[in-house]
Amino acid sequence: MTDKSPLPPDVERLLKLMEQICHDLVWNRYDRAETLFELTRSTVCPEPIASLAESFGMMLVKIEAREFQMEEMLKNLKETSKALEISRRQLLKENEGLKKGLMERFSPKRIVGQSQAMRHILDQTERIADTSVNVLITGETGTGKELIAKALHYNSIRKSGPFIAINCSAIPESLFESELFGIEKGIATGVNMRKGLVEQAGGGTIFLDEIGDMPLNIQAKILRVLEEREVTRVGGSTVIPVDLRVVAATHRNLKAEAKAGHFREDLFFRLNVISLALPPLRERPGDIPLLLQRFLDLHCRQMNRPLLKISKEAMDCLLVHNWPGNVRELENEVERVVALSYSEIIHVEDLSLHIQQEKAIPESNEITVNKKNRPPLSGSKGNKNKPAENLFSLEENEKELIERTLEAANGNKTKAARMLGISREGLRKKMKKLFDGNAP
Numbered sequence: 001m002t003d004k005s006p007l008p009p010d011v012e013r014l015l016k017l018m019e020q021i022c023h024d025l026v027w028n029r030y031d032r033a034e035t036l037f038e039l040t041r042s043t044v045c046p047e048p049i050a051s052l053a054e055s056f057g058m059m060l061v062k063i064e065a066r067e068f069q070m071e072e073m074l075k076n077l078k079e080t081s082k083a084l085e086i087s088r089r090q091l092l093k094e095n096e097g098l099k100k101g102l103m104e105r106f107s108p109k110r111i112v113g114q115s116q117a118m119r120h121i122l123d124q125t126e127r128i129a130d131t132s133v134n135v136l137i138t139g140e141t142g143t144g145k146e147l148i149a150k151a152l153h154y155n156s157i158r159k160s161g162p163f164i165a166i167n168c169s170a171i172p173e174s175l176f177e178s179e180l181f182g183i184e185k186g187i188a189t190g191v192n193m194r195k196g197l198v199e200q201a202g203g204g205t206i207f208l209d210e211i212g213d214m215p216l217n218i219q220a221k222i223l224r225v226l227e228e229r230e231v232t233r234v235g236g237s238t239v240i241p242v243d244l245r246v247v248a249a250t251h252r253n254l255k256a257e258a259k260a261g262h263f264r265e266d267l268f269f270r271l272n273v274i275s276l277a278l279p280p281l282r283e284r285p286g287d288i289p290l291l292l293q294r295f296l297d298l299h300c301r302q303m304n305r306p307l308l309k310i311s312k313e314a315m316d317c318l319l320v321h322n323w324p325g326n327v328r329e330l331e332n333e334v335e336r337v338v339a340l341s342y343s344e345i346i347h348v349e350d351l352s353l354h355i356q357q358e359k360a361i362p363e364s365n366e367i368t369v370n371k372k373n374r375p376p377l378s379g380s381k382g383n384k385n386k387p388a389e390n391l392f393s394l395e396e397n398e399k400e401l402i403e404r405t406l407e408a409a410n411g412n413k414t415k416a417a418r419m420l421g422i423s424r425e426g427l428r429k430k431m432k433k434l435f436d437g438n439a440p
């Protein structure tokens, strides 16, 4: 067949038909697919057209297969998105439950304390929780400062926002600013933008623990956050508004620190809108049995043990102990006893040695005059010439207890801290305060 010779009319018609079918396929119209299959039969049309129709037919099959796959994929996607939606709802429900649990756990009503001092603190906590006033919590290590800060947060309108706790004594001075206020991208090679803890606490509460250890230049910047409610990242110039509540805590006397020039007075007044002073455990021995019961319930449940009871002698030991690590020390002691004791009754021998020893030391007349049931920790080591009021001061007793524990631990501070039921950092601070640079 030359180019110029006209096609037989039949072939011309069939080619036209093929062209129309191709056109239809381009526009996703498959209603003439049947005709295409008819054309593949060489009895109906000449061989070249039949083979062309066959190729188009194959194409059509491939298109249909792809569409089928797409439909399957779409179906799978729909099912996955449905499953995701169900999980999302479950997580939301779970999250709400957990938040409710946190609120209940940190409700001032559930915090243990029947002593007058604690009842006053818990009453105040309940009253101010739902306000936005700044709060300063003071008290020795382990007295429950963070617990009260959480109670304030989880019982406020900010409860669904974050609770960010920062231990100011644990952040190296050179990192303080970027940790707290964040860092702008590109301030140094390879540095990415990072939000600071203040920004992260937006909508919630920031808990500045050990605020007395905050460097003076950072104190000025925190004051600005408190006054202006805004923050600027290190290396940036954009002012970012932040909406947060500030709760601070310290074991120091901040007023005295401010007077001595170690703490900004203006920041002290800003923070001290309401102050809650947590009493040490030795000043509220009446709370010891209640706390003991709470911790026994908790740890026996956690360790799958029947609820342990305590002998009168062992309880007496706990009542006369000085508790330098306060409630945390008591909780650690209970956890230790629950893990180690064989019987269902806690006896004196089950208690830590240093707690047993305090009770075991015979009482002298001098002591009964000063403090009933208090063993003569002080006075046993070269204190004989001191006046009685110094001999039995709490500081002297703490000092001696630390010295003895360090001796028992062969000078190992980590071990001594564990024996005392306080953190190593807590021990370091106590030693700094009590020995004034002349640590044993």
Ligand SMILES: Nc1ncnc2c1ncn2[C@@H]1O[C@H](COP(=O)(O)OP(=O)(O)OP(=O)(O)O)[C@@H](O)[C@H]1O
Binding pocket: 111, 112, 113, 139, 140, 141, 142, 143, 144, 145, 146, 147, 148, 209, 251, 291, 294, 327, 328, 331, 426
């Ligand atoms: N009144 C209380 N009732 C129940 N548990 C308490 C009470 N006070 C403290 N605790 C528990 O004692 C432990 C120590 O409390 P928390 O961490 O709040 O003390 P802290 O004063 O912040 O200590 P630090 O100054 O060393 O950071 C926690 O496990 C806390 O739950």
